[in-house]
Amino acid sequence: MRLSRAFAVVTGGSDGIGYAIAQAFAREGADLCLVARNADRLADAAARLARSGIQVTTVAADLGHPVGLERVAAEIAGLGRAVDVLVNNAGTATFVPYLEADRAQYDHSIALNVTAPFFLTQALVPLMPAARGSVINISSYFSGKMLPGRPSSLYSLTKGALNSLTKAMAYELAPRGIRVNAIAPGTVDTDLRRRTIAAMPEDAQRAMEELVKRLYPLGRIGQASDLGGIAVFLASSEAAWTTGAIFAIDGGLTIT
Numbered sequence: 001m002r003l004s005r006a007f008a009v010v011t012g013g014s015d016g017i018g019y020a021i022a023q024a025f026a027r028e029g030a031d032l033c034l035v036a037r038n039a040d041r042l043a044d045a046a047a048r049l050a051r052s053g054i055q056v057t058t059v060a061a062d063l064g065h066p067v068g069l070e071r072v073a074a075e076i077a078g079l080g081r082a083v084d085v086l087v088n089n090a091g092t093a094t095f096v097p098y099l100e101a102d103r104a105q106y107d108h109s110i111a112l113n114v115t116a117p118f119f120l121t122q123a124l125v126p127l128m129p130a131a132r133g134s135v136i137n138i139s140s141y142f143s144g145k146m147l148p149g150r151p152s153s154l155y156s157l158t159k160g161a162l163n164s165l166t167k168a169m170a171y172e173l174a175p176r177g178i179r180v181n182a183i184a185p186g187t188v189d190t191d192l193r194r195r196t197i198a199a200m201p202e203d204a205q206r207a208m209e210e211l212v213k214r215l216y217p218l219g220r221i222g223q224a225s226d227l228g229g230i231a232v233f234l235a236s237s238e239a240a241w242t243t244g245a246i247f248a249i250d251g252g253l254t255i256t
């Protein structure tokens, strides 16, 4: 097992991509700490993951608020374990036309998608073992690719910032031996995606589904499990010389 005895923190680990990454880590023997808001869903996820014989702890908190962020950092520090891997995955996707985006939407997008990875990583780096820490930021193809019918200024700005932050953190944390990389998924069939599609008018939903099929060279959108392999690689010593990289895991979307 490639992550035995490792301890990994996964934000947004109760559902979607975060849960799939947690499952992949569990299969490789890592103990886990999952962070999300809903305590019941966290408990369910933890119980399912613990069946593979690993230890799972949870912290229920809103990472979009400074108080929640501080509590998460304090509770993880209180566990008394070295943090080998941090996956900054919890995120929000708000699609509104640029000219209609309001301050509350802007502040929430920045708070969860940028401020939380920035300060949670800052708080957990002192808990990372020298020369072994791995930070994995979950970005998106929307950092650089825009789609018709998906007005993404709010979302794109946060994921672009996360990519820049990934490289800058990789540079600054390299002397400690801490690696920082990002995964930029294409469209993945999760609740987040289903919610944003459901919020569109019906004809726009149909047009979006048609467009998506044409856009993906590999002929399909992703499943959350498609992200597990790259996350395990980045968390493991196999990626010992990999830092500051943004991995497009997107069925070929961004080569078109």
Ligand SMILES: NC(=O)c1ccc[n+]([C@@H]2O[C@H](COP(=O)([O-])OP(=O)(O)OC[C@H]3O[C@@H](n4cnc5c(N)ncnc54)[C@H](OP(=O)(O)O)[C@@H]3O)[C@@H](O)[C@H]2O)c1
Binding pocket: 011, 012, 013, 014, 015, 016, 017, 018, 035, 036, 037, 038, 039, 041, 061, 062, 063, 064, 089, 090, 091, 092, 093, 112, 138, 139, 140, 141, 184, 185, 186, 187, 188, 189, 190, 191, 192, 193
């Ligand atoms: N799905 C896609 O097509 C896609 C594509 C590219 C990139 N991404 C990125 O992948 C990441 C995960 O997306 P997903 O589709 O897997 O989302 P998801 O299915 O909605 O899952 C989101 C997870 O984050 C948690 N979460 C949400 N808001 C939170 C908050 N304020 N504080 C703490 N935890 C929070 C949720 O639990 P609670 O609701 O209980 O808090 C849940 O565990 C995001 O960063 C997203 O931008 C997604």
